[in-house]
Amino acid sequence: MVPAREALARLKEGNRRFVEHLRRADGPARRLELTQTQAPLAIVLGCSDARVPAEIVFDQGLGDLFVVRVAGNIVAPSQVGSVEFAAARFGTRLVVVLGHSQCGAILATLDELRRPSDTQSRNLQSIVDRVRPSVEGLLETDLRHDPDVLVKQAVRANIRTSANHLRHGSPILEQLIRDDGLLVVGAEYALETGAVEFFDGVPVGV
Numbered sequence: 001m002v003p004a005r006e007a008l009a010r011l012k013e014g015n016r017r018f019v020e021h022l023r024r025a026d027g028p029a030r031r032l033e034l035t036q037t038q039a040p041l042a043i044v045l046g047c048s049d050a051r052v053p054a055e056i057v058f059d060q061g062l063g064d065l066f067v068v069r070v071a072g073n074i075v076a077p078s079q080v081g082s083v084e085f086a087a088a089r090f091g092t093r094l095v096v097v098l099g100h101s102q103c104g105a106i107l108a109t110l111d112e113l114r115r116p117s118d119t120q121s122r123n124l125q126s127i128v129d130r131v132r133p134s135v136e137g138l139l140e141t142d143l144r145h146d147p148d149v150l151v152k153q154a155v156r157a158n159i160r161t162s163a164n165h166l167r168h169g170s171p172i173l174e175q176l177i178r179d180d181g182l183l184v185v186g187a188e189y190a191l192e193t194g195a196v197e198f199f200d201g202v203p204v205g206v
C-alpha cells in the first residue's frame with residue numbers, strides 16, 4: 001500500500017511532468033488552444049475502475065474526450081445531465097458507454113443478489129440498485145451454474161441498460177438522436193487484452 005503522503009507526492013510529480021511537457025501528453029500549444037473552447041470527439045460514460053482510464057485506453061489527448069466515470073458505468077440523473085450538457089453544448093455526436101470485464105460493481109451486485117446483506121452503505125447500495133435490474137434475470141437462468149459466463153453476460157447486460165437509458169431517458173438526447181445524428185453505443189474493454197469491443201448500437205457497416 002502506498003501511503004497517502006507518498007501518493008500525493010507522486011501525483012504532484014506527475015503533474016509537474018505534465019506541465020513541463022515531459023510526457024507524451026499534448027504540448028503547451030494544444031493546452032492554450034483549449035483555454036477558450038473544447039470540441040470533444042466523444043463522450044464516454046465509463047467505470048471508475050483504475051484499470052480503465054478512457055483517455056489512455058483510447059489513446060486520446062487533452063480536449064478529446066468528455067468523460068463521466070462512475071462505478072459500474074451506471075446512469076443516474078447526474079450522468080444523464082452530464083451527457084446532455086456535452087452533447088448540446090459542444091456538438092459531440094458520439095456517446096460511448098464503456099464497461100469492462102471483471103467489473104467490481106457487477107461482482108458486488110451478483111454477490112448481493114446471492115447473499116443479501118444489510119451492512120452495505122446506502123450510497124454503495126444505490127449503485128447496486130441501479131445494476132440489479134439488468135442482471136437479476138440472469139440468475140434465474142442456467143447461467144447461475146457458470147460463474148464466468150454469468151459475469152460476462154451481466155457486464156454486457158449492464159452496459160446495454162446504461163446505453164438504453166441514455167437513448168430513452170432524456171428528451172434532449174432523444175431529440176439529438178432523432179434529428180441530429182447523435183449515436184449512443186455500448187462497448188466493453190477487456191482487462192486481459194486491452195481491446196475494446198463495440199457491441200451495442202453500432203450501425204451496420206461501421
Ligand SMILES: [Zn+2]
Nearest residue numbers: 047049103104
Ligand atoms: Zn468496473
